Amino acid sequence: MEAEAFASRYGPWALIAGASEGTGASFARQLAEAGLDLILVARRQAPLDQLADELRARHGVEVVTATIDLAAEDATARLVEAAGHREVGLLILNAGADPNGSMFLDNAIANWDALATRNVMTTMRALHAFGAPMRERGRGGMIVVGSGACYAGLPGIGVYAASKAFDLVLCEALWAELEPHGVDVLSYVIGRTDTPAHRELMEARGMAIPDNLADPDDVARLGLERLPHGPVCNWGEADDEAVVSATSAAQRRERIRAVAAMSAAYAAKG
Numbered sequence: 001m002e003a004e005a006f007a008s009r010y011g012p013w014a015l016i017a018g019a020s021e022g023t024g025a026s027f028a029r030q031l032a033e034a035g036l037d038l039i040l041v042a043r044r045q046a047p048l049d050q051l052a053d054e055l056r057a058r059h060g061v062e063v064v065t066a067t068i069d070l071a072a073e074d075a076t077a078r079l080v081e082a083a084g085h086r087e088v089g090l091l092i093l094n095a096g097a098d099p100n101g102s103m104f105l106d107n108a109i110a111n112w113d114a115l116a117t118r119n120v121m122t123t124m125r126a127l128h129a130f131g132a133p134m135r136e137r138g139r140g141g142m143i144v145v146g147s148g149a150c151y152a153g154l155p156g157i158g159v160y161a162a163s164k165a166f167d168l169v170l171c172e173a174l175w176a177e178l179e180p181h182g183v184d185v186l187s188y189v190i191g192r193t194d195t196p197a198h199r200e201l202m203e204a205r206g207m208a209i210p211d212n213l214a215d216p217d218d219v220a221r222l223g224l225e226r227l228p229h230g231p232v233c234n235w236g237e238a239d240d241e242a243v244v245s246a247t248s249a250a251q252r253r254e255r256i257r258a259v260a261a262m263s264a265a266y267a268a269k270g
């Protein structure tokens with residue numbers, strides 16, 4: 001999509017939660033290039049400031065930063081507060097990796113609570129808070145960055161995989177609900193990507209860094225391209241392919257379309 005068309009469909013402001021590095025920073029750079037103003041969120045102020053300065057200088061866009069812990073109970077209220085009066089036409093929920101790297105019973109439940117709060121509760125609440133005004137306006141987009149882990153319960157990443165499965169299914173439902181209102185929703189299921197967080201985890205575990213990690217800029221570019229073609233994009237797979245995913249994006253889309261009318265009958269308005 002041309003930058004101008006993109007900006008009028010998803011602008012004027014984009015909010016990126018988890019924007020300070022990796023794929024989040026790549027999304028920010030590409031959106032600034034397309035002319036969108038940005039609200040950048042992460043826990044550390046310094047990298048946000050650095051990125052904000054770079055984007056203002058290079059692209060002349062407005063950039064606001066906010067340090068918010070997305071694992072905190074009040075995270076969504078703080079996101080809404082950070083957005084203030086600004087019209088957020090694009091929401092990208094990028095933060096979501098598992099910093100724990102352990103079997104379920106070998107880690108404190110408080111750490112799993114934090115992961116689930118960030119990936120499940122804050123994701124759900126933010127989609128609700130920012131999706132409502134988009135539906136009202138009849139335009140907008142929401143991307144939730146997921147993981148191939150969403151397709152199976154795997155040892156060592158159980159809570160992470162389960163949280164990504166929740167996000168996938170919620171995005172699919174919202175895609176079907178909001179499509180008639182001009183709002184695009186994408187569960188962007190990515191694979192191993194060369195981000196600082198992923199490198200840190202591998203280094204901490206003494207794992208070799210493979211040379212085939214995806215480039216975060218490539219990952220962000222494809223996510224923005226596929227936003228109008230939800231509900232799912234599986235990184236590394238064509239729309240009709242199922243390699244790592246259990247089912248192709250096209251199969252999932254068709255199934256939702258096939259059963260949407262029946263499931264919608266359960267939705268009482270009110």
Ligand SMILES: NC(=O)c1ccc[n+]([C@@H]2O[C@H](COP(=O)([O-])OP(=O)(O)OC[C@H]3O[C@@H](n4cnc5c(N)ncnc54)[C@H](OP(=O)(O)O)[C@@H]3O)[C@@H](O)[C@H]2O)c1
Binds near residue numbers: 023069148196
């Ligand atoms: N990298 C991979 O190989 C890979 C593979 C599959 C899926 N993914 C998905 O891709 C997304 C990005 O992953 P990533 O590897 O870049 O790691 P990440 O830990 O999700 O970090 C990405 C960004 O999120 C911020 N962040 C993390 N936790 C936060 C919190 N509690 N509150 C606010 N901001 C937070 C980080 O900045 P601060 O530290 O400053 O907060 C950083 O800017 C995640 O959803 C992940 O599940 C990644």
